[in-house]
Amino acid sequence: MNILIDIISSTVLFAVPLMLVALGGMFTERSGVINIALEGIMIIGALTSCLFMSYLDGIGYGPEHPLFSMLLAILLAALAGGIFSLLLAFAAVNLKADQVIGGTALNILAPSLAIVITWAIQGQGETTVLIPTWARITRETLGLSEGGGFLSDLIYKNLYLTTPIAFLVLIISIILLYKTRFGLRLRSCGEHPQAADSVGINVYKMRYAGVTISGVLAGVGGLAFTMAAGSGFQATVAGYGFLALAVMIFGNWKPVNILGASLFFALFKIIGSYSSTLPFLPDFSNVNSSEYIYLMLPYVVTMIVLVLTSKRSAAPKAEGIPYDKGKR
Amino acid sequence: MNRLQNLFAKRGVTSIFSSLSSIVIGLFIGLLLLFGFNAPYAIGGFFKILNTGLSGAYNFSKVLYQAAPLIFTGLSVGFAFKTGLFNIGASGQYTMGAFFALAAAIQFQMPWYVAVLAAMVGGGIWGLFPGLFKALFNVNEVITSIMFNWIALFLVNLLLANMPMMLANYWGAANPDRTASVATANSNALIPTLGLDKLLHSDYMNISIFLAIGVAVICYIILNRTTFGYELKACGYNRNASVYAGINAKRNIVLSMVIAGALAGIGGAISYLNGPVQYVIKKEILAMGFNGIPVALLAAANPIGIIFSGLFISYIQIGGNALQPEFSSEIINIIIAAIIYLSAVSLLIKELITRIIRKKKNEELAESENGDLPNNSEGVAKQ
Numbered sequence: 001m002n003i004l005i006d007i008i009s010s011t012v013l014f015a016v017p018l019m020l021v022a023l024g025g026m027f028t029e030r031s032g033v034i035n036i037a038l039e040g041i042m043i044i045g046a047l048t049s050c051l052f053m054s055y056l057d058g059i060g061y062g063p064e065h066p067l068f069s070m071l072l073a074i075l076l077a078a079l080a081g082g083i084f085s086l087l088l089a090f091a092a093v094n095l096k097a098d099q100v101i102g103g104t105a106l107n108i109l110a111p112s113l114a115i116v117i118t119w120a121i122q123g124q125g126e127t128t129v130l131i132p133t134w135a136r137i138t139r140e141t142l143g144l145s146e147g148g149g150f151l152s153d154l155i156y157k158n159l160y161l162t163t164p165i166a167f168l169v170l171i172i173s174i175i176l177l178y179k180t181r182f183g184l185r186l187r188s189c190g191e192h193p194q195a196a197d198s199v200g201i202n203v204y205k206m207r208y209a210g211v212t213i214s215g216v217l218a219g220v221g222g223l224a225f226t227m228a229a230g231s232g233f234q235a236t237v238a239g240y241g242f243l244a245l246a247v248m249i250f251g252n253w254k255p256v257n258i259l260g261a262s263l264f265f266a267l268f269k270i271i272g273s274y275s276s277t278l279p280f281l282p283d284f285s286n287v288n289s290s291e292y293i294y295l296m297l298p299y300v301v302t303m304i305v306l307v308l309t310s311k312r313s314a315a316p317k318a319e320g321i322p323y324d325k326g327k328r
Numbered sequence: 329m330n331r332l333q334n335l336f337a338k339r340g341v342t343s344i345f346s347s348l349s350s351i352v353i354g355l356f357i358g359l360l361l362l363f364g365f366n367a368p369y370a371i372g373g374f375f376k377i378l379n380t381g382l383s384g385a386y387n388f389s390k391v392l393y394q395a396a397p398l399i400f401t402g403l404s405v406g407f408a409f410k411t412g413l414f415n416i417g418a419s420g421q422y423t424m425g426a427f428f429a430l431a432a433a434i435q436f437q438m439p440w441y442v443a444v445l446a447a448m449v450g451g452g453i454w455g456l457f458p459g460l461f462k463a464l465f466n467v468n469e470v471i472t473s474i475m476f477n478w479i480a481l482f483l484v485n486l487l488l489a490n491m492p493m494m495l496a497n498y499w500g501a502a503n504p505d506r507t508a509s510v511a512t513a514n515s516n517a518l519i520p521t522l523g524l525d526k527l528l529h530s531d532y533m534n535i536s537i538f539l540a541i542g543v544a545v546i547c548y549i550i551l552n553r554t555t556f557g558y559e560l561k562a563c564g565y566n567r568n569a570s571v572y573a574g575i576n577a578k579r580n581i582v583l584s585m586v587i588a589g590a591l592a593g594i595g596g597a598i599s600y601l602n603g604p605v606q607y608v609i610k611k612e613i614l615a616m617g618f619n620g621i622p623v624a625l626l627a628a629a630n631p632i633g634i635i636f637s638g639l640f641i642s643y644i645q646i647g648g649n650a651l652q653p654e655f656s657s658e659i660i661n662i663i664i665a666a667i668i669y670l671s672a673v674s675l676l677i678k679e680l681i682t683r684i685i686r687k688k689k690n691e692e693l694a695e696s697e698n699g700d701l702p703n704n705s706e707g708v709a710k711q
Contacts, residue, residue, distance in 0.1 A: 036416075036470065091673055100414050100470055101672035104621050109665035112658035119656040120365050239613065242474050249471060289489035295611075296482040299475045303461075306472070310465035320468075 005150070007270055009157035010228075015259075015266035016166045017042075017225035017237075021244035022251060022258045023173050024217030029253060030177070031210025032190040032203075033092050034320045036103030037085070038218045039241025040110030044084040045219025046226040047114045049077035050129040050233040051121065057132040066134040066141050070161040073135075074220055081219020082212050084110070089211035093204050096322035107241075114235035129233040131226065136160060162224040169217065173255045186210055190316030193323040203323045218244075246302045252314045265298045342681055343628040346674040350626070351640070354667035361659055369654040377647035377660070389530035391642050393602065396536035397422070399638035400595030401620025403540075403547050404451075404588040406629035408469075410551055411584035412564035417458055417473025418592040419617025420480035425451035425593025426600045426607055426614075427484045430507050433517030433601060434494050440517045444597045451593015452586045454480055459585025463578040469585070477613055485609050496606065507607040510600070519601045536598040540635070543594070547631040560584055592617060622668045 021038050028035040035041075053073050056062035062069045084106070091102035118127045137159040139145070139152075177183040188196040189206040197203050218241065225240050226233045247265055251258030272294025287293070306313075358377065362370035381391045401418045408415035415421075428450030432443040458472040488507065492498050499508040510517050519534040527533070551557035562570040563580045571577050599616065600607050623641050627633030641664065648660030 034470070087669070091669065095673045097672040098414075100416070101621075101625060102669060104416070104618075105665045105669035105672060108618070108622070108661055108668065112661035112665065115658040116361070116365065116656045116662065119658075124653055236612075238611070239478065242478070245471065246475060287486075287490060289486060292482040292486035292489070296479055296486070299478050299482075303457075303472065303475050303479075306467050307461060307465050310467050315468075 003274070005154050005157055007267075007274060009154055010270045011263060011266045012163065013158045013160075013228045013266075014225075014269055015262040016160075016163050017221040017228060017240055018244050018247050018262035018265055019259055020162075020166050020169060020224060021218045021221035021241060022247040022262060023169060023255060024214035024221065025245055025248040026251075026253050026255065026258060027173075027177075027186070027217070028210045028214035029248070029316050029319050030190045031186050031207045032193055032316060032318045032321065032323065033089070033207050033211050034099045034103070035085070035088060035211060035214050035218075036100050036245070037088050037106035037110075037241075038214065038221075038244055039237060039239065040103075040107040041081045041084050041215050041218035042222030042225060042237040042241050043110040043114050043235065044222070045077035045081040046222035046233050046237065047117065047129075047235070048080035049073040049219075049223045050131060050226060051118070052076050053132055053135060054129055057134070062132055063134050067137070067161065070135060070137075074161060074165060074223060077219040077223040078216040079219070081215040081217070081222065083215070085211050085215025085218070086208075088215075089208050092211065092322065093207045096324060099320055099322070111235045114233075118233075118235065127235055128231075131230075131232055135227060158228075160224070160227050162220065162227065165220070166224065169220075170255060170259055177255060182209075187316075189323075190318055193318050197323075197325065207323065243298075246299065249315075250302050250305055252309070253316065254314065268294055268298045340630075343630070344633075345681070347626050347628065347633070347637070347671065350667045350670035350674055353670055354663045357666045358659060358663040361662060362655060365659075366654055373651050373655050376650045377644055380647040380650040381643040385528040386530050387646055389524075389528040389533040391639070391646050392537040393530075393532035393534075394645065395639045395642035396540040397595035397599040397616055398619055398623050398642050399537075399540040399544060399634055400598070401592050401617050402623030402627065402634040402638050403544055403620075403631060404455075404592035404595070405620045405624035406627065406631060406634050407547060407551070407591060408584055408588040409624060409629040410557075410564050411560045411580060412567065413459075413462070413469050413581065413584060413588075415455070415458075415473060415585065415588045415592075416470050416621065417454065417476050417617075418588070418595075418620045419613050419615075420473065420477035421451040421454040421589040421592035422596040422617040422620075423477075423480045423484055423614055424454040424589075425596030427487065427596075428593065429597035430494065430510070430600055430607060431491070433510050434508050434513045435491060437514050438517065440519055440601055443517050443601055444594055447593040447597030448590040449593070451596065452590040455585040455587070455589020455592070456582065459582040462585070463581045477617070481611070481613055485611075488607075488609055505609050507600075509603075509606055511603045517601055518603060519598055531603040534602065536602075539594075539598065540638070543591070544631045544635045547591075551631065592620065595620070619664075622664050625668055625671045628671075 021042060025035060025038055053062060053069065056069045088102050088106055091097040092099045115127050118129060119125070122129070139156055177187070185196065185201045186206050186209065188201065189203050193203045221244070222237055225237050229238070243265060247258060247261045250264070251261035272291045359370065359374050362373045380387055382388060401422055404418045404421065405415050425447035429443040429447035432438040432446040433440070438446070454476055457476055458469045461467040461472050462469045488494055494507050495504050496506050496508045497504040499512050501509070519536050521534045524535065525531060525533045551561065559570065559575045560580050562573065562575055563577045567577050595616065599605065619641065623634055623638045626637035626640070644660055644663065648657040651657050651659060
């Protein structure tokens, strides 16, 4: 039973950042901008919020008001991610630069900036920002008594404020994308910006909105990843920004499918680390370091799915193409 | 003045000018950062970035050693770029190239040229997949090659963990987390030095930089002097138009990615078929492949330009290593990121320059011919 709790709770824990960032990717691509900088934006979000938490921890405010402090940290991560993503939006929308190149620049910039800044704040070579223990929500935090069955154990095993917020974000995303005027306009800018412009939609504004939403979500996703990884912020998110792109494609640019895809990817990651202790899995006993097989599998499966579904792909038609009003 | 304007009207010259201005602005941002973080050391640090690479034979040889694979991955990205493809997968191709080269050298005890050929095959295979997927299924090559970067990393780690002869501990060293030193396992597989190592007193020095320059020239000739290269570029400018003109765009996309992969593969071979270097098993994507992107972009994907931009990036990276301990050497990557960001928007700068020059020229034409040619298109077409 304990191992089941471990697996489910860690799967959810790692699915949260993947889903948040993939939803962000969905918004920007639906507006017509490819955001390859998700990885970099995650790092910036994690950097600011972790530094902020360690500051709150230092002045003693954090341990006293853990939930409110976490909320502030999440908001700060969102703000930092949103601001950083404006660099991409400016290059991609205003300057009509190649979106992939702009994104690559941000991906190179973010980890270096994180190292330089932590180095400047914490001293030479001290590039790890530790996450205070109060960041995790326990029964104590909520003032509940100990004990309480399987479900309660499952919930409180690895609970961070980012988890409930992520599910809130999922619901809001579905409503925003499919049930509001904004969502319809956003999607039209990714499919046929010229047509959208002809009926009076401001394509530039919509694309700015798409990129900024992705920045906000990726920023929070960066914080969620750092808490899931558990060993503090180390100027990296271990390729989860790129993995989130795969999740987004695997989820066919649709929110609910993205939820499924992120759980699938997270499950494979967790199974890889538990493969030796789970009897029903092939343990590849004659292979050394078989964890790499499990680490590789999600990417291989994504590739196969991409090829098989390429005819029915829901990829926005105008993604990656800078919109130029004067162009026909 | 007129001659200067004519000079700027040429495409190549504006490219060089906009690259140089990106570099200057990037370095200036670096200087500001140095001031921001540790002002008393800022000027000294800046000069370290600028002159460490030339401050002695050892550092100079390291610049050359590091430049060679950078030029190869830069050529890889640049070659695909000319066909309208963004090869962000140079990292995976580089990793596969390194693995194939090391396997040929250590497991099969082959000489260095066979190992380099094996690396071309390995990298080429890793370029083949994104190319095929793009050509046959129209799957975006950026996404495919990102996936293949990770697949390459984990696959190579898995294979190395299961090939005991490849690892250092088989050859008497202590660590099982890295490949054997090629110098101990099979010294025939080391890239020849031709005495350059003695000349510059450095184990790193060998002929790889000359290989890189040679291959860059070959790439230039293929792209600019052959029908094949013309077809590749035609696909890059407008795929539909090239299909209409009878060019087999699908074949060209696949070939371009295979060549790009092979180029990155050679890069992997030459960085690891070197005396003091060993492949360490890690869960992080190798940065060298990604650094090919700035190298290619800075040179506007021109193979000859890539030689210089590869040398430049390597040069400031070596300079950056000398920044420590006063500064983190990561400042160099911020400078590089700024340079790429600027070169992403350099199209705008380029357009601006040509527009200003055209405007001036039109005005002058109009003046000199007494308004006979008021802003007409002929004056523009002549340029």
